Amino acid sequence: MALLEVNQLTKQFGKHSKALSDVNFSVQEGEFVTIIGPSGAGKSTLLRCINRMIDATGGEIRFQDKSVLNLKKKELKQVRTKIGMIFQHYNLVNRLSVIENTLHGKLGTKSTMAGVLGLYSQEEKQQAVRILNVLGLKEMIYKRADQLSGGQKQRVGIARALIQNPRMLLCDEPIASLDPNSAKVIMDHLKKISTTMGITVIVNLHQVDVAIKYSDRIIGINSGQVVYNGPAENMTPEDIQRIYGSEADELIFDIGGIHAG
């Protein structure tokens, strides 16, 4: 059974601009799915509709076989604790330490008072340290977030998502602000999270080559519509042409190299 099902999803901003129209796809447990498409295609909008940071206009989203779109506030919070989110600009609290930022991932499961006072149990703290260890941030636990490099910040972002014990990660262009080396480290971590921990990972990306290299499946979006949905290996230059329209020429050149290699 699919972990996430998206049926006939539409999202309209204002009267005329349709950001998403009739989007259908489903994602299996533990799958690594990448969403690609030109700027303004609706990738971020789609991702944000899934955990209802944006409310969809129509259609249905089912997560763990539960309809997400008409949940009450409390139930929605519960669903959100099961979905981690990672951002291009990391979105950490700069003045707080790495471990404090990591523990923020636990707020959703705490009482208001415990969250307000920042009271975390010994187990939660141990889990945070364990996760930070795995992500190679052992030495940085007490460093302030604004003293980290971009790649380190993004790893803290991942740690904050992982401590939620999520079933799924939503990543909105996690490597768009990083240099190639840090980008590779982040993508490797995400891949490992999906294969070894069985967590479903959905990533928005701009780089087609990275998408092909890491994904089990690629979903291509153009003007709010799914125009490709299939395994990464099967993608042809024609598919890329369909996803990116006129921008595609350069990209196809890149792909040739990747398939050859």
Add this chain to the structure above:
Amino acid sequence: MEVKGQLNNVSAPAEHLLEERIKIKPANKAAIVIGLTLTVLSLLTVYAFYSFDYKEFDMTEALIATFANLKVIFLEPHLEHFSFGHALYQVLVTLGLAFLTTLFGAVVAVFFGLLAAENLSSKRVSMIIKGMVAFIRAVPTVLWVLIFAVAAGLGSTAAVIGMTFHSIGYLIKAYSESFEELDRGVIEALQASGANWWQIVFQAVIPSSITYMISWTFLRFEINFAVAVAMGAAAGAGGIGYDMFMASSFYLDMREIGAITYFILAVAIILELFAIRIKNKLKAA
């Protein structure tokens, strides 16, 4: 061939620009209005000085007398009607008034500041609060004290309420602006993990703006000290300001005024030094 055509296209508008003078600051409505206002004001100032009634008024004599008074005040200060201990106690009373009103103001302003910050509240609520704050701030503190004096009578009660009221307005604006500095993405990130509003406020918003909040609060404390001195005299709120009032209009003792002024000056300098230290500490943290 095609490339060359495109290049020509690109350079055409640039050449066109070179022919006429390039203005960096284009004349707009705002600039004209500001210019006109300044001109009118300077003309009015000149006219005013020209048209003053200087009858029986000797400028040099007046200046000399003023300097003589200043000399008495500042070079021959002494305490006659109050002891040093009394003056010290009265300074503490004034400081207490400033502290109390700042504290009350800060506590209330944190709450309304959160509601006034657009990223934490709805646009509507934020607009309503900001509108009220603009009104409260537009009326000077002294006037608020006098307004509350209608109900509470002239005295310390009216001073506390009026000063607190203006402090609230001032600090709501300061706090809400520093809350709004926090990137929307940070709030979104915590919302996406299921955190609620209070948790986000205490775990992200306040830790991010605490240094600004402290320096704004201290600045307000300094302002409130100055106002508290004036209120002692004008509203009979007690403290060193009241002693100054007595010295100047009851005992007519200029030397005592000088002594009290030095007292206030010393306290103001100590406060300023304190503020600088706090700011440096916060910067380092």
